[in-house]
Amino acid sequence: MAYDVGVDSEVGRLRTVMLHRPGAELKRLTPRNNDRLLFDGIPWVAHAQEEHDAFAQALRDRDVEVLYLTDLLTETLADPEARRVAIEGTLTGRDGLDLGDALRGHLRGFLDDATPEELTGHLTAGIRNDEVRSTVPGSLVTTMMPADWFAIDPLPNLLFTRDSSIWLADRVAVTSLAMPARKRETQLTDLIYRFHPRFAGETRVHGHGLEHVEGGDVLLLAPGVVAVGVGERTTPAGAERLARHLFEDGLAQSVLVVPIAQERATMHLDTVCTMVDTDKILMYPNVADTLTAYTLTADEPADDGTVRLRISEAEPFLRAAATAMRIDALHHLDTGLDPVTAEREQWDDGNNTLALAPRLAVAYERNDGTNARLEAAGIEVVRIAGSELGSGRGGPRCMSCPILRDSLA
Structure with a gap:
C-alpha cells in the first residue's frame, strides 16, 4: 500500500505527523545525569504522558493522522536486517569502544534474544549496569562501573521528533545531531526510513553520518524557500551540504542561512521564530531587528558537474525572507507584550508553535502574552499543557515531525 508523503511549507494543512510519546527513557533521568542528557529538570513522567496524550488528541481532533515513533520502530525491528543494523549501530562506534569485548558480546546476545518490542525498549530506554553485570563474567x-550507570544510554530527547528528520517536498532528510547524547536518535530514525514498509522506496537526502544539521534549525518558509539556522547545533558545513542537496534535487530555489546566537535559550532557529501563516512569523523581539541571513542560490555548475553555491551578502532576515518568498513583507508577531514577558515566554517555548493550517497553530497554554498576540493577529491558538513536556526545552513544533501537509505550491 502506498502512502502520501510530502511537506513544502510550515503552514499547509497538516495531514500526517510522527510523535514520540514519553516513556521509560524519561524515568531514567536523575539529578546526576539530566544535564548530560540535555534536560533542565526531572519531569513528572506520568503527567508528561498525560500532556502528550492531550497534544496528540488535539491533532486527531483536527483530522491529523498521528504516527508514533516507537510503534514504527517496533514494526521495523521485525525485519532481521533492520535488527542486525540496529544492534551493531548501538554496540559499535565511539560509545561502543567503552563497553569492552566481554560486555559488548554479552549485550549482543541479550539484544539478539529480544522481541521487536523488547528491543525497542532497550534501544530507547537504555540498559543499566545493574541490569546486566551479574551475568557478565x-x-x-x-565490575568497575557503578551499578546505576548505563551500559547503553537512554534517549529522553526522542520526544523531539522534529530534530532527527525533516520532510522536504517528497524527500526525507535524516539529520546529523551534534550532541553526543542524541547521536543514536538519528540511527533509529534512519532505520525506520530504510526498512519500514510505509516508507519503502522513498528518496532520502542528507544522513546521520554527515555534517551536523538538526531539524529544529530548518524552516520551510514557502515552497522552494528554506531557512537554515547555524549556531550551537547546525554547522556552516552542514547547512552548505544540505543546500547543495536541495539544489541538486530541485527541492529549493533559495536557502537562507541564518546565524543564531549560540546560547541554550536559542539552541535552534525554531526557538526564536516559527511560521503561523503564509506571510506571518512569530518571532522573539530581541532578535527581530538583528537576525540576518545569507541567501544561497545555485550558481553555474563546477567543472565536475556539482552544484556551486552563489552566496549573497548578509542582510536582515525578514527582508531576505520576503524577497525569496516573493511577497511584499514577512510580517512578524512578537513573543510577549513587553521585554520581560518576551524573554520569559521565549524561554518557555513561546516561539515554538506548530501550525496545523494557515492561521491555526498549537502553542503551550502558559504563554499568555504570546497567545494573546497571536489571537489579536487573527491566528487561532490551540492551547496545550506543557509544564512537564517543556523540561527538555522544546515546544509543539519540536515534538512533531510533519510527514504530509497540503501543498501550498
Missing part, C-alpha cells in the same frame, strides 16, 4: 567494565 570477565567484564572489567561492569
